[in-house]
Amino acid sequence: MKVLFLLFIILLLEINCKLPFFNLQPRNKRLSQEPNITYVYGHLNPDTDSICSALVLADYLNRTGSTNLVIPCRLGELNKETKFALKMFNVTEPKLITDPSEADEVILVDHNEPAQSLNFKNAKIVGLIDHHAISGFYTKDPINIITKPLGSTCTILYQLYKSNGIEITHEIAGLIISAIISDTLLLRSAITTIEDNYTIGNLSEKYDIQFMNYGRELLSAGSDVSDLTEEQIINLDSKAYEVNGYKIQIAFLNSVDVDSLLKERKSKLLEEINKFTEKNKKQLFALVIVDIFQFDSTVLAGGEYINAVEKAFNVTLVENQAFLKGITSRKKEVYPKLAGIFYSLPEYDNDEDNENISINIRTNWILIYLMMFLFI
Ligand code: MG
Ligand code: MG
Numbered sequence: 001m002k003v004l005f006l007l008f009i010i011l012l013l014e015i016n017c018k019l020p021f022f023n024l025q026p027r028n029k030r031l032s033q034e035p036n037i038t039y040v041y042g043h044l045n046p047d048t049d050s051i052c053s054a055l056v057l058a059d060y061l062n063r064t065g066s067t068n069l070v071i072p073c074r075l076g077e078l079n080k081e082t083k084f085a086l087k088m089f090n091v092t093e094p095k096l097i098t099d100p101s102e103a104d105e106v107i108l109v110d111h112n113e114p115a116q117s118l119n120f121k122n123a124k125i126v127g128l129i130d131h132h133a134i135s136g137f138y139t140k141d142p143i144n145i146i147t148k149p150l151g152s153t154c155t156i157l158y159q160l161y162k163s164n165g166i167e168i169t170h171e172i173a174g175l176i177i178s179a180i181i182s183d184t185l186l187l188r189s190a191i192t193t194i195e196d197n198y199t200i201g202n203l204s205e206k207y208d209i210q211f212m213n214y215g216r217e218l219l220s221a222g223s224d225v226s227d228l229t230e231e232q233i234i235n236l237d238s239k240a241y242e243v244n245g246y247k248i249q250i251a252f253l254n255s256v257d258v259d260s261l262l263k264e265r266k267s268k269l270l271e272e273i274n275k276f277t278e279k280n281k282k283q284l285f286a287l288v289i290v291d292i293f294q295f296d297s298t299v300l301a302g303g304e305y306i307n308a309v310e311k312a313f314n315v316t317l318v319e320n321q322a323f324l325k326g327i328t329s330r331k332k333e334v335y336p337k338l339a340g341i342f343y344s345l346p347e348y349d350n351d352e353d354n355e356n357i358s359i360n361i362r363t364n365w366i367l368i369y370l371m372m373f374l375f376i
């Protein structure tokens with residue numbers, strides 16, 4: 001009897017408090033007649049491609065007979081560039097989410113690195129469409145994956161519409177064009193491919209969009225940081241990576257006047273970089289400020305391993321700053337070069353703290369269950 005009573009108590013605790021032993025919390029509490037939900041979203045600190053890819057893929061799936069209701073989502077506030085694009089094409093911003101396990105299924109776009117996403121351990125990931133290197137990504141079940149080394153995720157989505165004969169609306173064309181302009185810096189960045197050129201050419205002709213003029217306006221709108229704090233600037237387009245155990249953060253910022261920006265705000269930017277690096281235990285923080293008209297960049301570096309920047313780009317940092325001639329792409333130039341340096345170093349033991357915490361939590365629950373057994 002006592003044993004039955006005890007089991008009953010454990011069952012109640014498991015269901016109500018999400019306790020760790022049996023993990024019986026029902027994934028989906030909704031009524032069965034409601035459609036299942038699929039969330040589509042891009043990375044944290046979302047850029048224009050992440051937001052537009054979520055909107056475009058949701059449109060595509062909802063129009064091609066998905067049995068689930070596909071909801072475009074975002075993991076953070078929109079930047080000014082993205083707001084400009086959505087306003088231009090009269091599109092509502094995606095839903096802000098903080099817990100991917102609310103949905104029955106999840107499709108990731110424009111990222112796959114776990115450090116750049118919400119914790120998706122409890123989410124059911126069923127698909128990935130991306131144009132980044134695969135890094136630290138694994139799934140429990142087989143999933144649909146489309147990755148291509150193109151300028152933007154939206155270029156891959158354009159090809160999906162085309163290959164399946166699905167009509168692209170004016171709004172969707174505007175989102176695709178905006179994402180390509182943003183990720184390729186108006187088709188000039190090193191990641192630009194023939195497919196990106198073809199996609200923009202085709203859509204802008206069909207919908208009579210003056211993409212060169214629109215592109216300059218879009219990029220300029222995104223480069224205005226006059227009303228942002230230094231903390232907001234370093235988080236605007238910032239991505240986390242874990243390479244060989246080293247935690248590195250690479251932030252990008254577009255600018256039309258790098259010299260004035262540095263003259264006015266460099267010391268405070270470095271202060272924020274150092275604060276972030278200490279607080280989040282990063283080994284390196286690189287803020288890459290891209291001159292969107294000259295197509296060069298200037299890096300500000302912080303953290304214990306700033307010499308990785310010097311080695312990667314063969315430059316000397318002067319007061320944590322160096323000029324990177326011709327560098328404009330995180331994906332194709334900055335990340336691979338820095339990753340190469342960190343992989344050449346001995347592996348860094350960064351996980352110790354986290355592991356100890358999770359072992360302690362589990363040990364505590366085991367003790368509680370044991371005590372219940374002894375005392376009831
Ligand atoms: Mg992106
Ligand atoms: Mg992208």
Ligand code: MG
Binds near residue numbers: 047182183237
């Ligand atoms: Mg970007």
